[in-house]
Amino acid sequence: MSAIETAKELVLALFTAAFIDHDPEAARKLVTPDYIQHNPQVPTGADGLSALIPLVQQSGMTVTTHRTIAEGDLVVLHSTFDNAEAFGAPSLAAFDVFRVADGKVVEHWDNLQPIPEVTASGRGMTDGPVDITDLDKTEENKQLVLGFVRDVLGGVAPEKAPMYSEVYMQHNPNLADGIDGLIAGTKAWADQGFVITKFDPQIVVAEGNFVFVASDAVVSGQPWAFFDLWRVEEGKIVEHWDVVSQTPTEMAHGNGKF
Structure with missing residues (x-):
């Protein structure tokens, strides 16, 4: 497996632990203790991530990841969060960026935006092609x-x-x-x-x-x-x-x- 695929596998495992399995301990094992957090609402460190996971589970929020791209030590996920009222809207479009090092996730950035029912182009915020080519x-x-x-x-x-x-x-x-x-x-x-x-x-x-x-x-x-x-x-x-x-x-x- 290439370094890029290994990085993707690690990040997807963390995303699954946090947002699908809701397993704080599994997530904690995949990040460094001083995991650097850039989401404005979440405290930094592994403790901040672990504390977020039960809140996600209680909210009933679900996630679908549409695209995963990577280069070097960075992995980007393009996702939709549904049942996300507790986080500001029924559905949210999101980009999450993770930096990996030595088999752990060490840093995270993200951006979230409510998904409207109607768009100017008629396209959704996350639909379209997903295959990586060229x-x-x-x-x-x-x-x-x-x-x-x-x-x-x-x-x-x-x-x-x-x-x-x-x-x-x-x-x-x-x-x-x-x-x-x-x-x-x-x-x-x-x-x-x-x-x-x-x-x-x-x-x-x-x-x-x-x-x-x-x-x-x-x-x-x-x-x-x-x-x-x-x-x-x-x-x-x-x-x-x-x-x-x-x-x-x-x-x-x-x-x-x-």
């Missing part, structure tokens, strides 16, 4: 997406948007398909007073045709987190998923969102 193009695809993030989302050269994509299938619930939908949605957001002045990638994980980027952003003076996943096909971005949330100023630890 492993030989991982680095090429990563650089393509990072260029798109810099030029279009970061505002360096938004006029270059068409060169990155010809077909842009959108899963952001508020945006229509296509680059035109992205630009129109961004303008509408700005017209409502939400102006992005910072978009700084912090975590990048690419595997074949999928590229994930977690960015630290400032929107109208407030900190936000944008967790985005793109699918690339034949040198063009063809599909996009994201989970976006405002970053709270007070957290259950001193680790920050990133």
Whole structure:
């Protein structure tokens, strides 16, 4: 088994222990005692994780993981949490990022967003293709997406948007398909007073045709987190998923969102 597959297996075992089997002791064995937590509401360390698991079980929340991608020591899970009223909404879309080292999970970041009943594109926040292909193009695809993030989302050269994509299938619930939908949605957001002045990638994980980027952003003076996943096909971005949330100023630890 490759190092990537081993890392995925470890992270999926932790996710299963925590959110399906609800087994704090099994979860504790898979993380380091000083497990670094970036979820704003969960205390850091193995103790913080163990204390969360009974609350998840009592809430009746369930999880379905749709995509698992990995690169180096990082593993990304793209999931849906249902029966999640205790955590803010009936259903939540989520990206979880885990860092592994020496056979243990050592660090965790995540972003969660309520799933609306109706979306602008008609697509759900987590549906669509899941198969990983084009492993030989991982680095090429990563650089393509990072260029798109810099030029279009970061505002360096938004006029270059068409060169990155010809077909842009959108899963952001508020945006229509296509680059035109992205630009129109961004303008509408700005017209409502939400102006992005910072978009700084912090975590990048690419595997074949999928590229994930977690960015630290400032929107109208407030900190936000944008967790985005793109699918690339034949040198063009063809599909996009994201989970976006405002970053709270007070957290259950001193680790920050990133």
